[in-house]
Amino acid sequence: xxxxxxxxxxxxxxxxxxxxxxxxxxxxxxxxxxxxxxxxxxxxxxxxxxxxxxxxxxxxxxxxxxxxxxxxxxxxxxxxxxxxxxxxxxxxxxxxxxxxxxxxxxxxxxxxxxxxxxxxxxxxxxxxxxxxxxxxxxxxxxxxxxxxxxxxxxxxxxxxxxxxxxxxxxxxxxxxxxxxxxxxxxxxxxxxxxxxxxxxxxxxxxxxxxxxxxxxxxxxxxxxxxxxxxxxxxxxxxxxxxxxxxxxxxxxxxxxxxxxxxxxxxxxxxxxxxxxxxxxxxxxxxxxxxxxxxxxxxxxxxxxxxxxxxxxxxxxxxxxxxxxxxxxxxxxxxxxxxxxxxxxxxxxxxxxxxxxxxxxxxxxxxxxxxxxxxxxxxxxxxxxxxxxxxxx
Numbered sequence: 259x260x261x262x263x264x265x266x267x268x269x270x271x272x273x274x275x276x277x278x279x280x281x282x283x284x285x286x287x288x289x290x291x292x293x294x295x296x297x298x299x300x301x302x303x304x305x306x307x308x309x310x311x312x313x314x315x316x317x318x319x320x321x322x323x324x325x326x327x328x329x330x331x332x333x334x335x336x337x338x339x340x341x342x343x344x345x346x347x348x349x350x351x352x353x354x355x356x357x358x359x360x361x362x363x364x365x366x367x368x369x370x371x372x373x374x375x376x377x378x379x380x381x382x383x384x385x386x387x388x389x390x391x392x393x394x395x396x397x398x399x400x401x402x403x404x405x406x407x408x409x410x411x412x413x414x415x416x417x418x419x420x421x422x423x424x425x426x427x428x429x430x431x432x433x434x435x436x437x438x439x440x441x442x443x444x445x446x447x448x449x450x451x452x453x454x455x456x457x458x459x460x461x462x463x464x465x466x467x468x469x470x471x472x473x474x475x476x477x478x479x480x481x482x483x484x485x486x487x488x489x490x491x492x493x494x495x496x497x498x499x500x501x502x503x504x505x506x507x508x509x510x511x512x513x514x515x516x517x518x519x520x521x522x523x524x525x526x527x528x529x530x531x532x533x534x535x536x537x538x539x540x541x542x543x544x545x546x547x548x549x550x551x552x553x554x555x556x557x558x559x560x561x562x563x564x565x566x567x568x569x570x571x572x573x574x575x576x577x578x579x580x581x582x583x584x585x586x587x588x589x590x591x592x593x594x595x596x597x598x599x600x601x602x603x604x605x606x607x608x609x610x611x612x613x614x615x616x617x618x619x620x621x622x623x624x625x626x627x628x629x630x631x632x633x634x635x636x637x638x639x640x641x642x643x644x645x646x647x648x649x650x
Contacts, residue, residue: 264411265411266408266409266413267408267409268409268410275410275413279417282421286321286421286424286425287428287462288313289314289316289317290425290464291461291462291463291464292305292492293310293313293314293317293325294313294323294325295464297310298329298381299328300475302475302477302504302505303493303503303504304503304505305496305502309501310382314387315391318390318391318395319398319401319402320402321398321421321422322399324368324392325382325387325391325392326378326387327374328368329377329378330367330368330377331346331367331368331373334376334377335347335434336471336474337377339448340438341572345363345367346363346364346434347450348435348438351363353439357436358431361425364426364430403418428460428461429461433454433461433464437451437452438467439452441453444468444472444481446537446540446568446569447471447472447533451467451468451470452467452468453465453467456482456484456485456486457486458485458487459486459488462492463479463480463489463490464479466479466485469481469485472533473508475505475506476507476508481510509530509531509648511535511645512645512648514646517644517646519643520617520620520621521617522614522616524617524620524645524646525606525616525617525620528602528620530647532603535602535606535645536599538641539638540564542634543595543598543634544568544599545568547591550591550634551591563585566585567585591632594635595634598626598630601623602623605620605623624639627639628640
């Protein structure tokens with residue numbers, strides 16, 4: 259009888275405890291990504307009130323998370339990503355510190371009333387948020403712990419420990435730490451954010467962190483066709499049930515083979531897909547030109563040189579910028595590649611204000627690129643002409 263009591267009101271086989279723990283954690287991560295992150299922080303979704311409140315309740319119960327605090331810290335992170343003011347950047351604090359003590363960094367920022375007031379606007383402010391969820395966050399976690407122990411007894415101690423450690427380790431440590439230090443970068447943003455893996459299976463798609471920084475307001479974190487965002491699968495599922503509405507997703511670059519006209523439609527496609535165009539430029543112009551220099555001019559470490567040209571200038575540091583300047587002074591082709599890229603960026607910065615003028619500038623850009631004597635630029639110019647908006 260006493261032995262039965264040790265396993266609580268709902269004894270399970272060992273795999274049952276693992277399954278329950280996994281499900282409770284995944285439900286917490288789903289609440290973080292759909293409710294806190296995609297809806298509240300970035301307005302990419304609109305949840306049905308019932309689904310929204312379910313996630314509010316579950317996050318309060320299973321982790322003691324306060325919506326306004328989480329949203330405020332995350333928005334501040336985007337404003338100051340990987341520079342002074344970022345609450346939890348490994349570039350500032352070191353990877354080890356963020357992985358092991360990321361939750362402490364989060365709590366320090368979350369408790370700052372100035373951060374809450376400035377960056378936490380628009381989050382729920384009803385009676386239950388003011389009097390229960392926001393005022394007594396520890397009560398929810400206490401009830402969760404007591405419930406786990408009552409249901410599962412001694413195994414519940416381990417289950418509770420795993421649940422409590424999951425959010426600080428995965429969200430604060432892995433995403434905020436590893437997700438700004440290790441992985442691959444599909445898009446060169448001005449933050450160090452990376453995609454940890456192309457399959458966002460364990461943390462509800464949050465592993466695709468570089469994609470998110472490239473398109474913060476996108477409801478879908480997967481951008482390449484071979485990437486998997488589990489959170490997006492649930493977005494589609496709840497959307498089919500009428501429980502949420504998608505407000506915006508990142509575009510995917512579309513081309514029409516054989517198209518030669520450069521007009522306002524081309525400019526529109528260029529502006530809407532500018533992150534894709536920069537990625538395309540790096541793959542089809544910067545890297546081939548660096549490889550050609552390596553073969554013909556005997557330039558050593560061509561791959562390192564291409565990284566200097568592709569990397570966002572804000573992330574190069576003083577030494578990187580110095581080496582880049584030396585390379586541009588030594589190689590006219592590299593200077594031309596950078597100048598054409600900078601002109602393209604200035605063009606789409608002006609495209610929204612004056613699309614007619616932008617179309618004329620783009621035509622001129624294409625003509626000059628084709629006359630540059632650089633094969634990769636000539637081919638890229640022809641590719642630019644084929645860009646069309648996704649709706650065309």
